[in-house]
Amino acid sequence: MTVSILSSSASGSGVPAIPSLSHNQWSGDIDGDYDLTWNIWYGNNGTSWKLFEKIGAGDYEEIHSGNLTDNTPNPQTESFQVRGRTIEGTYKYYVEITNSYGTTASDEISVVVGNATGNIIIKGIDTQKVVCQFTQPQGPIEYTLSFNGINNPDFTVITNNSSIIDCTIENSNILKIEGKKAGRASLKIKEKNTGEERYVGVRIKNGDGSLPGMPDYLSIGSVSEDKQGDLDFWRDFSSDDRNKRMDIRYIYINGGPINGWRSWTNVDGARAKNFIIESRKLGLIPFFVYYNIPDSGESYSLDLAHIQDTSYMDAYYKDLKFFLDICKDYAQDDTVGIVFEPDFLGYMMQQSGKQPNEITAEVSAAYSSGVLTSGEDPDFPNTVEGLVKSINYIVSKYYPQAYYGWQFNLWAYDGHDVPNNGILHKTETMGLTDGLNFIREKAQLITDYYVSAGVKTYGADFVSIDKYGLDGGGVTPDSANNPAGSTWFWNSDIWNNYLEFVKIMNTSSNLPVILWQIPVGHINTSQALNPYANGLFPDLNGTSTKYEDSAPAYFLGDIFKPGSTERFNYFKTNTHKDNRISDNGIDTITWGHHMDKSKDAGVISILFGAGVNSSTDGVGSPPTDDYWWITMVQRYFANPIPFN
Numbered sequence: 001m002t003v004s005i006l007s008s009s010a011s012g013s014g015v016p017a018i019p020s021l022s023h024n025q026w027s028g029d030i031d032g033d034y035d036l037t038w039n040i041w042y043g044n045n046g047t048s049w050k051l052f053e054k055i056g057a058g059d060y061e062e063i064h065s066g067n068l069t070d071n072t073p074n075p076q077t078e079s080f081q082v083r084g085r086t087i088e089g090t091y092k093y094y095v096e097i098t099n100s101y102g103t104t105a106s107d108e109i110s111v112v113v114g115n116a117t118g119n120i121i122i123k124g125i126d127t128q129k130v131v132c133q134f135t136q137p138q139g140p141i142e143y144t145l146s147f148n149g150i151n152n153p154d155f156t157v158i159t160n161n162s163s164i165i166d167c168t169i170e171n172s173n174i175l176k177i178e179g180k181k182a183g184r185a186s187l188k189i190k191e192k193n194t195g196e197e198r199y200v201g202v203r204i205k206n207g208d209g210s211l212p213g214m215p216d217y218l219s220i221g222s223v224s225e226d227k228q229g230d231l232d233f234w235r236d237f238s239s240d241d242r243n244k245r246m247d248i249r250y251i252y253i254n255g256g257p258i259n260g261w262r263s264w265t266n267v268d269g270a271r272a273k274n275f276i277i278e279s280r281k282l283g284l285i286p287f288f289v290y291y292n293i294p295d296s297g298e299s300y301s302l303d304l305a306h307i308q309d310t311s312y313m314d315a316y317y318k319d320l321k322f323f324l325d326i327c328k329d330y331a332q333d334d335t336v337g338i339v340f341e342p343d344f345l346g347y348m349m350q351q352s353g354k355q356p357n358e359i360t361a362e363v364s365a366a367y368s369s370g371v372l373t374s375g376e377d378p379d380f381p382n383t384v385e386g387l388v389k390s391i392n393y394i395v396s397k398y399y400p401q402a403y404y405g406w407q408f409n410l411w412a413y414d415g416h417d418v419p420n421n422g423i424l425h426k427t428e429t430m431g432l433t434d435g436l437n438f439i440r441e442k443a444q445l446i447t448d449y450y451v452s453a454g455v456k457t458y459g460a461d462f463v464s465i466d467k468y469g470l471d472g473g474g475v476t477p478d479s480a481n482n483p484a485g486s487t488w489f490w491n492s493d494i495w496n497n498y499l500e501f502v503k504i505m506n507t508s509s510n511l512p513v514i515l516w517q518i519p520v521g522h523i524n525t526s527q528a529l530n531p532y533a534n535g536l537f538p539d540l541n542g543t544s545t546k547y548e549d550s551a552p553a554y555f556l557g558d559i560f561k562p563g564s565t566e567r568f569n570y571f572k573t574n575t576h577k578d579n580r581i582s583d584n585g586i587d588t589i590t591w592g593h594h595m596d597k598s599k600d601a602g603v604i605s606i607l608f609g610a611g612v613n614s615s616t617d618g619v620g621s622p623p624t625d626d627y628w629w630i631t632m633v634q635r636y637f638a639n640p641i642p643f644n
Contacts, residue, residue: 012072015102017043021095023111032085032113033267038095038106040076045069046097046104051080055091055118055129070099082111084329089118089130090148119148120155120189120198122175133201133280133334137209138179145173147191154192160237160245161185161283163637164204179204182212184247186283188237199235201283203334213335214285214403217640218599220633221248221287222619223517223609226274229621234282241531241634242627248337249279250287250516250607256295257319258312269326276330287337287607289516290323292316293344300347304359307387313365320391321371324399338404339464339516340391346409348384349449356385356453366390389454396458405462406455407516408505412446421487424497432575439497443504451509462604463505464514467498467551469611471521473540474547484570488549492591495554496576499594499601506602515598515606520618520629521549523571525561527588528632537628544614545624555606556632557593595641604643608633 019038036051051064064080076097085091091111096103112118118130123144125134147153154172159165164183168176175189182204189198203212224230236244253272255261261271272288279286293303293316306312327336345356352359363386366372371394372380378393380386388406395402410423419425423442427435447463455463472489473480483489490498506513524539540546550571553560557580562571572583580592598606608629610617618629 011070012044014044016046016097016099016104018104019097019106021106021109025111033083035081037079043073045072045076047099050096053093055089085113121146132277135203137205140178143175145175156190158188158237159185182206184283199281201280215247217642218595219247219605221607224249224619230619232621233619241631243634245637248287249284251275252289254291256292257315272326273330285335289339293341300351303344303347307361310362310365313362314369317366317369317371328399340406342407346412349412350414357383359384361387363387363390385454389457392458403461405460405464408465413442424494440504443501447505447508462512462514463509464516466517471519471547471549471616480542480548490550491571491573492581493575503601512604513602517611518608519549519551520608521547521616522628523553523560527559532627538626547616552629553591555594556636559590561587599641
């Protein structure tokens with residue numbers, strides 16, 4: 001188009017030729033960083049130019065301008081680097097080229113960022129960008145929906161968390177959201193004519209107007225990648241037990257600071273960036289397991305070598321700050337959880353024979369890397385204690401809203417008095433009273449070591465502990481058939497011992513506990529009804545990714561028929577006289593849930609998930625446990641255990 005015809009004094013003989021505008025993201029952009037280039041191939045040149053951008057239902061805004069040299073009739077070109085478009089959607093652009101004769105505009109072009117097309121627009125929310133999440137107070141609010149290119153769109157909506165919001169569509173395009181209580185949920189909005197879907201998170205504020213943090217009940221989380229099968233799993237909303245409601249989603253940020261997680265994607269940091277975006281769209285709190293003291297392997301000697309290597313620690317501190325900056329930029333004012341360095345302090349306690357303030361670590365790299373400044377920031381010593389405290393301080397300095405803590409290990413104490421099958425089995429040889437006293441004593445020693453390392457400093461929010469990366473029934477070939485002889489396939493007595501250990505962590509650290517990497521495999525012949533098919537769930541066959549474990553049955557409850565006499569006798573064992581454990585004396589065992597007892601032990605969240613590639617996986621399309629775990633989680637959410 002041509003506008004504003006003026007008198008001429010330029011080299012050209014008329015308004016600029018029509019520019020051709022292009023971008024360099026033909027396969028779709030992930031990170032929101034791309035380049036725009038315009039060209040006038042021949043004809044009248046311009047003396048200045050402007051670039052305009054819009055997203056969603058917003059208006060075009062000028063984002064750049066510049067002067068040009070008129071060299072008519074030769075070609076003319078300029079480029080502009082677009083950076084930091086973190087919200088998924090369709091971004092639209094055009095340029096205006098001006099000379100003294102007037103202004104000429106290019107055609108409009110579009111750049112798709114991420115997976116969202118931006119066609120479904122929420123009026124009043126998507127004013128400048130197609131958002132991944134929005135926030136409203138409690139109570140009802142109505143929003144008008146539109147669809148680019150359709151005059152009379154017709155929408156449907158469903159949520160994955162009806163305890164937080166009710167949502168309906170009225171008159172085809174009026175979205176009504178009733179905020180019932182503080183928390184998070186996700187909406188799946190679908191336009192009927194096109195079949196196009198949009199997922200967007202909704203946060204409901206507390207009654208006083210503040211933003212929600214962690215849930216006000218004992219929450220549940222799951223490991224999850226951003227691969228298509230996992231995302232499709234979480235997007236499968238339903239109004240019954242087939243729903244995929246979840247509180248937290250966690251992923252590993254690992255592989256080391258040199259050739260690790262940042263090198264796995266085409267865009268630097270995309271693993272963390274995309275995970276935050278997708279989690280917020282799904283109404284989930286993103287958690288990260290930051291695990292970069294080891295890189296290609298894991299051992300005491302490797303960890304020690306790395307923390308005593310100045311160049312490695314220089315890269316480590318830079319990597320940590322880079323990661324925290326991503327959390328700050330992409331989560332904005334939302335909650336992000338971080339579990340720091342699994343197994344690291346466990347190895348130091350178990351094998352060094354030294355206290356944290358006696359083990360050398362190149363903490364000076366925090367300053368030489370530029371992450372901290374000598375004379376301005378605290379002077380941390382070159383020890384493991386200094387390392388832990390420096391990490392906590394860096395979090396408090398660069399990302400103070402982080403919700404973070406350090407992971408503990410059951411095996412951190414490895415004295416001669418610990419049986420070969422682990423500290424928690426001590427009640428099997430010493431009796432209940434003496435065995436529990438032993439477990440509590442060692443839990444105290446372990447907690448004291450971690451606290452002396454500085455895990456509580458600078459506002460850490462929790463402590464964490466796992467069980468074991470692989471489901472108990474798959475650790476050895478005979479574990480499933482002979483659980484009484486196994487180390488990790490536990491009956492309720494061992495799980496009750498575990499909660500005793502956890503309680504000491506809680507009371508001695510004065511911090512709540514998050515259970516992490518808890519297996520999802522279940523004890524076979526579960527009597528739970530299968531909402532995906534008639535009857536019961538299929539058994540796990542004892543091959544890779546289909547191993548049994550007893551964790552979900554203990555925490556969430558189940559009725560099962562364990563099979564052989566040996567298995568029946570083991571799983572009915574109840575030395576603790578736990579009133580949640582019963583059996584019919586023949587073949588069937590009932591384990592009631594232990595979520596309230598977990599809360600009483602100081603647990604605020606349980607993060608389930610496969611710890612190694614061969615673990616049973618509760619997430620995916622389909623999950624390897626045939627949806628047993630996620631079904632039991634939905635049934636827990638019908639009446640979750642509240643905090644006082």
